[in-house]
Amino acid sequence: MSESNRVEFPGHDGGLLAARxxxxxxxxxxxxxxxxxxxCSKDIYAAREITAALVEQGIGVLRFDFTGLGNSEGDFSNxxxxxxxxxxxxxxxxxxxxxxGPQLLIGHSLGGAAVIVAAHDIPQVKAVVTIGAPSDAAHxxxxxxxxxxxxxxxxxxxxxxxxxxxxxxxQFLEDVRGAKVTEAVAALRRPLLVMHAPLDETVGIENAxxxxxxxxHPKSFISLDKADHLLTSPGDAQRAGKLIAVWAEPxxxxxxxxxPVQETGGTRDVVVSETGRGKFENAVVxxxxxxIADEPIDVGGGGRGPDPYEYVxxxxxxxxxxxxxxxxxxxxxxxxxxxVSITHSKDxxxxxxxxxxxxxxxxxxxxxxxxxxxxxxxxxxxxxxxDKCPVHQTLEAGGHVRTVETPTKST
Numbered sequence: 001m002s003e004s005n006r007v008e009f010p011g012h013d014g015g016l017l018a019a020r021x022x023x024x025x026x027x028x029x030x031x032x033x034x035x036x037x038x039x040c041s042k043d044i045y046a047a048r049e050i051t052a053a054l055v056e057q058g059i060g061v062l063r064f065d066f067t068g069l070g071n072s073e074g075d076f077s078n079x080x081x082x083x084x085x086x087x088x089x090x091x092x093x094x095x096x097x098x099x100x101g102p103q104l105l106i107g108h109s110l111g112g113a114a115v116i117v118a119a120h121d122i123p124q125v126k127a128v129v130t131i132g133a134p135s136d137a138a139h140x141x142x143x144x145x146x147x148x149x150x151x152x153x154x155x156x157x158x159x160x161x162x163x164x165x166x167x168x169x170x171q172f173l174e175d176v177r178g179a180k181v182t183e184a185v186a187a188l189r190r191p192l193l194v195m196h197a198p199l200d201e202t203v204g205i206e207n208a209x210x211x212x213x214x215x216x217h218p219k220s221f222i223s224l225d226k227a228d229h230l231l232t233s234p235g236d237a238q239r240a241g242k243l244i245a246v247w248a249e250p251x252x253x254x255x256x257x258x259x260p261v262q263e264t265g266g267t268r269d270v271v272v273s274e275t276g277r278g279k280f281e282n283a284v285v286x287x288x289x290x291x292i293a294d295e296p297i298d299v300g301g302g303g304r305g306p307d308p309y310e311y312v313x314x315x316x317x318x319x320x321x322x323x324x325x326x327x328x329x330x331x332x333x334x335x336x337x338x339x340v341s342i343t344h345s346k347d348x349x350x351x352x353x354x355x356x357x358x359x360x361x362x363x364x365x366x367x368x369x370x371x372x373x374x375x376x377x378x379x380x381x382x383x384x385x386x387d388k389c390p391v392h393q394t395l396e397a398g399g400h401v402r403t404v405e406t407p408t409k410s411t
Contacts, residue, residue, distance in 0.1 A: 009094035011067045011074065012086030018042070018071035019064035019091070022051050025271075025285055028060035030252040031101025033091055035084070035111030035118075036063065037132075037230070038140050039161040041070035046108060046131075046231040046240075052277065053241025056290065059248070062095050062102065077156065077167035080175035081114065081137045088118035096124060103252035104129065106244065109203060109229065113137050116192075116211075117184045127191040127251040129244050132229050134203050135210035137179035143202075144168060182214040191218040191251045195240060202229035220247060278302035284311070309362075312395075313342035316364055319391035324370070327385045335382075336372035364395065 004022045011017040020042055032054055036047050042063040051061040066087050068076030088105075095101045103126045107115035112133025119125050134140065141148060143161065147168070150157040156169040185192065192215045196208035212221050222243055224236065231237040271285040272293065280295040281302055293308060295301025306314065317340040328335035346360040370382055386392070 007062075007094075009064075009090065011072065011090050012083050013067065013074060015067060015073035017064050017067065017073070017087060017091065019062055020051075021060070021062050022055050023060040024055050024058050024290060025283070026058070026287075026290070028099075029058040030103045030248070031060045031062070031095060031099055032104040032106055032248075032252075033088065033095060033102035033115075034061055034063040035088055035105070035107040035115050036066070037109030037111055038143070039069065039164070039166060040108075041065050043070065044230070046237040049231070049237035050106070050108075050131075050241035050244070053238045054245055056292065057242065057245035058290065059104070059245055059252075060099065060101070062091060064091050077169055078171075080172045081110070081179050082175050084110075084114045085118045085121075088114055089121045092118070092122040092125070100124075103127070104244075104248050107131065107133060109133060110137065110140050113179070113181045116181055116188060117179065119188060119190060120184060125190060127193070127248050128188060129193040129195065129248070130211065131195045131231075131240060132197065132200055132203050132224075133194075133207065133211065135182055135185075135207040135214070137176040137181055139203060139207065140176055141173065148173065182210060185211055186214045186216065188215060191220075193220045193222065193244065193247050195222045195224055195243070197224035197227040197229070199226060200224075200229045222247070278304065281305070309344045313344050313364060316340075316366065316389070316391045316395065317342045319389040320366065320368065320386050323389040324368075324382055324385060327382070328372075331378075333378055334373045335370065337369075338371070339369040341367040341369075 003025070004020055007019045007021050008016045009019065034042070034047055034051060036042055036044055040047075042065050047063050051063060054061050064087070065072035066084050067074035067079050092102055101124065102122070103124060105115040105119055105122070105125050105127075106129040107113065108131045110133070112130030113135075115128055116130065116133075119128050144151075144159045147157045147159045151168055151170055151173060156167055158165050158167050160166075192211075194208050194212050194215070196203075196205055198205050208221065212219060224231070224240060227233060227236040227240075231240060268287050272282050273285070275281045275283050275292070278294065279300050279302070280293075281304055282293045284291045284293050292305030293311060294303060294305040295307050297303040301307075320340045321338045324338050325335065343365040345363050345365070347363045366386070368383065368386055370379055374382070
């Protein structure tokens with residue numbers, strides 16, 4: 001479960017920039033600032049999906065429309081690469097005042113070049129990620145090459161970008177030609193992750209090579225395989241977001257925040273809420289831990305997480321393993337490792353004492369692997385102890401569910 005709120009703040013020229021602040025239900029482990037591609041918006045598919053993946057991993061994200069784009073104020077024809085960088089710095093100042101971030105900058109396409117340059121003016125940034133970014137801001141001129149002569153001669157021209165009309169002026173060409181992206185990446189002095197698709201037909205893979213070679217360590221490269229420039233294929237943007245979160249963790253997460261620890265015994269409330277993505281997807285929140293529950297694609301779900309019965313099976317498996325570990329340690333037996341495999345099905349069971357005749361019941365088939373130098377008697381006893389697992393006993397005995405309706409927050 002996450003929250004997505006509309007916010008706004010002044011950009012480089014004082015005009016209000018429209019933004020979305022996406023956060024997990026608990027305190028974020030880190031904050032990221034996302035810069036969208038040239039002439040795009042904060043709501044482009046890639047931006048939404050990457051943000052959702054980051055939020056799932058506990059990273060809050062601010063994404064906004066550059067001046068003159070999307071729902072932001074201003075005249076796009078008066079903007080350029082430099083004003084985009086200035087908008088990023090303004091966004092970072094707002095995020096710092098509101099939440100103490102950003103620790104992570106992420107930029108897509110020309111936004112990737114912009115975050116490299118902007119990082120020099122955002123001291124709290126600890127790491128930078130580029131996705132399909134050009135190594136030279138002037139690369140964007142290729143998208144308007146048939147209008148360059150008109151812009152040079154007449155001072156401006158209307159161009160079509162992604163099927164929409166935009167006015168570009170001579171100052172835009174002059175500005176992108178003067179941008180020094182490779183020099184900025186060489187002096188970045190922060191960990192850099194370069195993500196690029198080898199088959200990107202908009203910004204060639206040679207741009208990733210130039211950025212990576214110019215950067216100093218620590219630096220990493222991740223190939224986006226067969227993805228297109230805008231990451232439009234299902235799963236590509238989501239996968240990129242997950243990879244970013246894993247890569248960024250050691251650089252940007254608060255110490256100890258990424259792996260919350262339960263120090264005392266007792267149970268915690270389990271809160272399950274619809275995420276709003278897909279028909280069945282739910283966020284499962286237990287303390288500071290968040291996971292996803294979903295149904296398989298073939299029954300109408302999105303397949304983004306385990307289904308409810310798989311969570312039940314996981315509880316049985318974990319409880320079994322923990323119970324055996326505690327028993328072996330108490331006995332001083334040389335148990336090295338326990339693995340438990342659970343399969344759920346519905347079947348007829350002849351020896352079920354409380355079942356209606358002819359009715360199928362839930363069956364959990366459990367296979368236990370016990371590693372270690374235990375003798376036959378010890379192994380037999382361990383199998384007996386497995387049945388003492390509290391979750392096992394609850395499933396066999398049957399529990400009782402008490403249900404009440406709680407009022408919504410608005411009532």
